[in-house]
Amino acid sequence: MIDELLEIGVGRFKNSYSQIRDNSRQLTMPAIEPNDDDIQLSMLENGLDFILSGLKHIGSPTSKFDLKYAVLHLSSGIELVLKDRLRREDWTQIFVKPEQATEERLKSGNFKSVSLYQCLKRLEEHTAVNLPDLGLLTSFKERRNPIEHFGVNDSREALEAASAIALGELIDFLAEAFEESELSAEESELLQQIRTGLAEFKRFTVARMAEIQPVLENHKKRYKQIVVCPSCVQDALMADCDVLCAFCGYAASAEDAAELYIANTIGGSRHYYMKEGEEYPLRRCRNCGNNALVFEEGYTESNGICFVCGDTPSPGDYVSCDQCNELCRDEDRAGGMCPECFSAYISEDHR
Numbered sequence: 001m002i003d004e005l006l007e008i009g010v011g012r013f014k015n016s017y018s019q020i021r022d023n024s025r026q027l028t029m030p031a032i033e034p035n036d037d038d039i040q041l042s043m044l045e046n047g048l049d050f051i052l053s054g055l056k057h058i059g060s061p062t063s064k065f066d067l068k069y070a071v072l073h074l075s076s077g078i079e080l081v082l083k084d085r086l087r088r089e090d091w092t093q094i095f096v097k098p099e100q101a102t103e104e105r106l107k108s109g110n111f112k113s114v115s116l117y118q119c120l121k122r123l124e125e126h127t128a129v130n131l132p133d134l135g136l137l138t139s140f141k142e143r144r145n146p147i148e149h150f151g152v153n154d155s156r157e158a159l160e161a162a163s164a165i166a167l168g169e170l171i172d173f174l175a176e177a178f179e180e181s182e183l184s185a186e187e188s189e190l191l192q193q194i195r196t197g198l199a200e201f202k203r204f205t206v207a208r209m210a211e212i213q214p215v216l217e218n219h220k221k222r223y224k225q226i227v228v229c230p231s232c233v234q235d236a237l238m239a240d241c242d243v244l245c246a247f248c249g250y251a252a253s254a255e256d257a258a259e260l261y262i263a264n265t266i267g268g269s270r271h272y273y274m275k276e277g278e279e280y281p282l283r284r285c286r287n288c289g290n291n292a293l294v295f296e297e298g299y300t301e302s303n304g305i306c307f308v309c310g311d312t313p314s315p316g317d318y319v320s321c322d323q324c325n326e327l328c329r330d331e332d333r334a335g336g337m338c339p340e341c342f343s344a345y346i347s348e349d350h351r
Contacts, residue, residue: 043087044183047080048190051167055197058160067159068147074163075144078137078170082119085129085177093122116141129177132169139264140166157208158232158248164201165233171195205234212236212246219246225310230261239310241290254292254307258282261307266296283327286318287311293327 041049054074057066087094092101096112105111114122120134140162143154174191183191216226219238229237229245236247243257244250252260262281263269273280285293288309295304304313318327321338323345328338335342 042184042187043080043084044178045187045190047077047084048187048194050074050077050080051170052190052193052197053077054163055167055194055201058156058163059197059200061156067154067156070159070163071143071147071154074167075141078140078166079116079119081170081174082116082123082132083113085173086114086119086123086126089123089126093126094119127177129173132173135265135267136166136169138267142263142267154231155248155250158229158245158250160201161205161232161234161248164198164205167194167198167201171198208247209234209236215246227305227307227310228261228265230257230264233265237307239307241308243307254290255282258292258294258307261294261305266294285309285311286327286329287313 050073054070054072054077057070057073061067083094090098091106092098094113095101095105096114096118101111117134117138120131120137123129123131143159143162171194180188216236216238220226225239226235227237227239228235229247229250231245231250232248234245234247237243237245237250237257239254241254243252243254250257259270259282266281268276270280270282281295282291283293283295283304284291285306285308288306288311290306290308292307293304293311293313294307303315304311306312317329319330319333320326321328321333321341322336323341324338326338326340332339333342335345337345
């Protein structure tokens with residue numbers, strides 16, 4: 001998996017975006033000669049500049065505040081780049097309420113624009129471009145909110161790795177969604193600097209993974225498993241009742257790690273799932289008995305991962321108990337019940 005993660009965002013630069021916007025509505029901005037004191041940035045240039053600034057804050061930190069600005073700038077930049085692509089397709093769609101869109105409000109910036117989620121959904125509806133992974137980008141954005149309103153609780157290693165993955169998705173999108181000839185000289189230069197910075201991150205990740213291999217191998221020899229870290233998204237989390245990531249230093253209880261994995265990778269808190277009436281994807285592992293088993297798309301649709309024992313059940317390995325809704329193997333179920341519920345049923349003299 002690490003090789004796949006490191007390769008995200010490297011390929012597909014040869015693909016170009018074909019002519020799919022023949023009938024799109026675009027706003028032609030008036031040509032205004034800027035005064036000497038004016039600051040004029042296109043939406044795309046502004047977004048790319050934010051991203052480059054974020055990379056610099058991570059790559060060359062001079063104080064503890066650099067991580068904060070890195071997340072804020074990277075998150076803002078990613079969102080602006082996506083909104084600019086939507087604007088080029090149909091400028092009214094960047095308004096939360098397109099029917100209220102006017103050129104005057106667009107020029108002034110005095111309107112409420114779409115969220116990252118809304119932007120990706122509208123891009124999916126209005127364009128034929130291959131979009132970045134929704135879960136990856138929204139999980140990266142979710143790092144911003146606590147930093148903006150509360151505090152920072154990330155290591156530089158975790159942030160570098162997560163940034164490389166999220167930006168890799170965006171770089172692939174940029175290569176397809178924007179013709180190189182459509183970019184201004186300033187936008188092209190910023191994009192090239194971002195690519196260079198991202199390559200440095202990838203080299204760091206490769207070197208770091210090589211450095212920690214002896215630690216991971218030693219953990220495996222003790223009959224323990226290595227799973228993906230919910231903080232840095234590297235295959236470096238040493239599964240146990242209390243987990244530790246050899247890559248970024250993240251440490252927590254296995255259940256807390258599983259919940260962070262759901263929030264950062266799948267998206268959504270326990271409260272969100274309850275509010276939406278959806279089943280929370282954290283289950284009790286039948287292999288070790290801990291509430292640390294996660295299925296990204298349900299136990300019948302995707303592989304699971306246990307953050308205590310490292311068990312990775314395949315789709316169909318488990319069925320649900322009709323009584324308690326816990327998982328069990330089909331061959332262990334009796335009368336539609338898991339072994340525990342069936343034993344309780346028998347003990348109540350239902351023989």
